[in-house]
Amino acid sequence: MSDPLDAPLIELKDVRFGYGERTVLDGLDLTVPRGQILAVMGGSGNGKTSLLGLLGGRNIAWSGSVRVDGQEVGRLNGSSLYALRRRMGMLFQFGALFTDLSVFDNVAFPYREQTNLPEAVIRDLVLMKLEAVGLRGAADSAPSQLSGGMARRVALARAIALDPMLMLYDEPFTGLDPISAGIIGRLIKRLNAAFGMTSLIVTHDVNETLRIADRIVLVSNGRIVRDMTPQEVRESDDLFIRQFADGLPDGPVPFHYPAPSYARQLLGEGSAHA
């Protein structure tokens, strides 16, 4: 390895992870170079959110290696894990703003907790971050007064407060109208370039993803089954990708959860009550 900055920011090798008896990730390999916006797509329950947990050190892999900026996340102790997290930002699915603090205080939270900056400096920094997401005017509002899209933009301002090297986005478009989703998408792209970050987006919103991602990977059955650029996704006639990109209910990914024969069950065999 010559220059450490050439090394990929994220390296996952043969990662296995699950909850209790259920395996969610089964031999997942993924490498993300610095500066890239990577979208991880896949149906619900395919371990996309678990992947974010592994990168943030909230989940520990059963086996395999999870490296962020050269550090093996699962082996870090409390204080070095927190040191790594200070260089990461995470946008939660519904923002996860602190409901007992105002918008301003939410964005000021990381500065007040992690730095000794004087309040006047914090004020300027908070206003800058809020300006970056277009919500400087809402500084005095309570989180409960914001719409879903606005709350997520405030959460984004809070997540980038300490200028992280890596941003993790958990379903950033879910539950938003197309305009708000578009705003969030453009912000992700703009902030990634402006702050020299690397972004990993877990999502199933195909339209927004195709617009902003540099690279898209599809996760199924605990591993990465496709790895391509947005252009390749648009042009692909692969059944699996078409099902995903066009939102077809049935295809290689079945509509039905595994079940006993329908006819037999209607005749009273198998369980499901009575």
Next chain:
Amino acid sequence: MLDLLAGLGAFTLSVLARLGLAARFSCSVLARVFGSLRRTGLLVREIHFAGVRSLAIILVSGLFVGMVLAVQGYEVLQRFGSADALGSLVALSLVRELGPVVAALLFAGRAGSAVTAEIGLMRATEQLAAMDMMAVDPISRVVAPRFLAAVVSLPLLAVIFSSAGVIGAYLVGVELIGIDAGAFWSQMRASVDFRLDVLNGLFKALVFGVAVGLISVFEGYHAAPTAEGVSSATTRTVVISSLSVLTLDFILTVLMFRGLN
């Protein structure tokens, strides 16, 4: 029969696992208490929420309990011609038992349940996870100050409860029934011992504060992240706190007033 045994075993195991979880959690909270002492702003806010905002219910309840004690106490005492002892009866009942116990039960219902619901909802809406991802320990920032607020507030609330009770008893006993005011106060002063009664009562309230505080934050922190999970955690806080307070009260009373022999 075997099913019954298996069910019993599974139940015992789950109770033991929960107790172990609670013990580990309590240790991690206690380890962070001193750190949260330095964050006075947070602590003051929580004491305001848990303590100051419980004042109304504590004052009113204390007043009524004192008034009822006076009526009932007078009924019994005057049969033996010792109605003058009403002051000491009321004061001893309040300071030794009713002050700490009833204040703790009310506190669990008013503040403990609110703390559980608040922490449970913070967990359900990923606020605790977000804090953790921002490299801020939620146990130090959210849990420890709320626990400490309960420990600080409850002894003070117990004192206020007892004082309100004595005033209530005075109003009914002296002003309404007509016992001699001098006898009421002097009997009280003669029979209430500072160390044996007042300090023991305060110590009880402190122990109850630790118990109710730990139960409230534990149930909130481990609530299932659903509406049902938060509501059942809130219920458990009130039920478990009340039972623990009454059990602890019995143990403490035996140790304090009957000695160890």
